[in-house]
Amino acid sequence: MSILFESARLKNMTLRNRFVRSATYDGMSDPTGQVTDRQIKLIAGLAEGGVGLIVTAITYVHPSGQVSSFMNSIAEDSCIPGLQKLARAAHQRGAKIAVQLYHGGREARFVKTRGQLPIGPSVIADDPFYRWNYREMTTREIEDVVQAFGRAARRAREAGFDAVQIHGAHGYLFSQFLSPFTNRREDAWGGSLENRLRLHREVYASVRDHAGPDYPVGIKLGVEDGFKGGLTFSEGMKAALMLAETGYDALEISGGVRGEKYEGTEYRTKINIPSREGYFRAWTGEIRKKTDTPVIAVGGLKSIAMMEEMIRGGEADFISLCRPLISEPGLIRSWEADPGKKPRCVYCNQCLEAVHRGIPLSCVAFSKGEQTVLKAPQRNVGANPEGTHEN
Ligand SMILES: Cc1cc2nc3c(=O)[nH]c(=O)nc-3n(C[C@H](O)[C@H](O)[C@H](O)COP(=O)(O)O)c2cc1C
Numbered sequence: 421m422s423i424l425f426e427s428a429r430l431k432n433m434t435l436r437n438r439f440v441r442s443a444t445y446d447g448m449s450d451p452t453g454q455v456t457d458r459q460i461k462l463i464a465g466l467a468e469g470g471v472g473l474i475v476t477a478i479t480y481v482h483p484s485g486q487v488s489s490f491m492n493s494i495a496e497d498s499c500i501p502g503l504q505k506l507a508r509a510a511h512q513r514g515a516k517i518a519v520q521l522y523h524g525g526r527e528a529r530f531v532k533t534r535g536q537l538p539i540g541p542s543v544i545a546d547d548p549f550y551r552w553n554y555r556e557m558t559t560r561e562i563e564d565v566v567q568a569f570g571r572a573a574r575r576a577r578e579a580g581f582d583a584v585q586i587h588g589a590h591g592y593l594f595s596q597f598l599s600p601f602t603n604r605r606e607d608a609w610g611g612s613l614e615n616r617l618r619l620h621r622e623v624y625a626s627v628r629d630h631a632g633p634d635y636p637v638g639i640k641l642g643v644e645d646g647f648k649g650g651l652t653f654s655e656g657m658k659a660a661l662m663l664a665e666t667g668y669d670a671l672e673i674s675g676g677v678r679g680e681k682y683e684g685t686e687y688r689t690k691i692n693i694p695s696r697e698g699y700f701r702a703w704t705g706e707i708r709k710k711t712d713t714p715v716i717a718v719g720g721l722k723s724i725a726m727m728e729e730m731i732r733g734g735e736a737d738f739i740s741l742c743r744p745l746i747s748e749p750g751l752i753r754s755w756e757a758d759p760g761k762k763p764r765c766v767y768c769n770q771c772l773e774a775v776h777r778g779i780p781l782s783c784v785a786f787s788k789g790e791q792t793v794l795k796a797p798q799r800n801v802g803a804n805p806e807g808t809h810e811n
Contacts, residue, residue: 432634439752441474442472442640443520443587444745444746446462447491452490461509465514472514473582475740478520478522479521481569481572482495486510486525486534487530489530495568503581508804512643518581519576520640531777539555541556541602541605544601549679566622570730584636592608594639594641594642595642598620601650613658613659628667638668639670640754642674642677643657644676646678646680668674670714672717673716682769692767695723697720705730708734709734715736716740717738717740740792747780
């Protein structure tokens with residue numbers, strides 16, 4: 421049997437195989453952030469389809485970090501019963517499940533109901549990729565957000581989730597703090613790499629305080645920004661190793677603040693020749709060779725041969741997939757039966773463009789059904805959670 425289908429441990433979790441569903445925003449929550457039946461069905465389908473560990477969609481821990489009207493909240497205890505149903509749907513079908521804990525930082529600008537400006541580490545006047553208004557966070561606000569992550573992790577545990585993953589990539593709050601381009605602070609939260617990682621380390625400590633020493637806490641980390649002048653891989657790798665040292669139990673390696681076009685983002689397209697596959701493979705392998713903390717590879721992974729080579733060669737411990745599982749939630753079981761099967765996904769990113777427009781997640785390229793735009797209540801407009809640029 422392929423090593424990909426052997427069970428493997430991640431801290432105190434035993435996963436039935438090496439496959440992770442990478443966090444995927446689905447635009448399917450109700451307007452108050454509660455879990456819907458549609459989401460329970462989605463998770464059940466992925467678990468039924470053989471995924472080892474499902475990471476949920478981005479889930480906001482504090483109202484200031486909410487980026488869409490159709491995303492889940494874990495900011496209140498009242499969210500726990502709905503989240504419990506999601507966890508149960510995975511467990512009943514043999515999968516483990518982690519919540520992705522999220523704060524959008526300056527990107528949280530689409531939910532206009534708050535009537536407040538989004539917040540970020542520093543306001544950058546000369547940012548070619550960002551033209552909206554936001555304001556600099558006060559120390560007090562940073563500390564509140566740190567505590568909110570801790571409380572959210574406690575709720576995740578109470579709801580029966582096996583783990584949490586901090587969203588530390590893709591230009592959201594943690595990327596904004598880590599990047600020397602978006603973080604120009606001169607206090608303890610900016611400047612040196614140590615300071616730019618303070619948020620990541622304080623959040624880890626807060627999660628540990630609230631959820632306990634044995635609870636698995638991972639991070640999806642953006643290790644290089646998609647444009648010149650941003651975070652370099654050399655610093656990003658140091659950051660990953662420092663976070664492993666801090667105690668994070670798993671590192672999923674991805675991109676940081678986005679650059680231009682899809683090519684400067686975490687969801688590249690044109691994965692149609694072998695050299696385009698596994699586009700973060702080199703970063704992932706380099707980091708894995710320098711730490712014993714489990715590393716999760718993501719980004720354009722589509723052939724069993726490459727994934728096996730990565731696991732056997734010590735370049736990664738787990739394989740994470742997003743778009744192929746949007747198109748085929750049962751892909752893992754299909755691969756188990758026929759490792760030569762080619763995934764149907766063509767990486768066209770129409771799924772992404774549709775969720776930006778408020779359409780619930782589906783494989784647009786292959787879906788026959790009609791798409792319905794969710795109606796946001798009038799006070800609550802907007803959806804553009806995973807992607808800033810129209811490409
Ligand atoms: C529709 C869509 C939604 C996404 N939502 C999230 C998310 O909520 N959190 C996250 O960390 N990444 C998110 N991503 C990025 C994916 O998790 C993944 O890192 C990226 O798509 C590369 O993996 P792939 O080539 O297997 O799709 C999303 C991507 C897509 C296409």
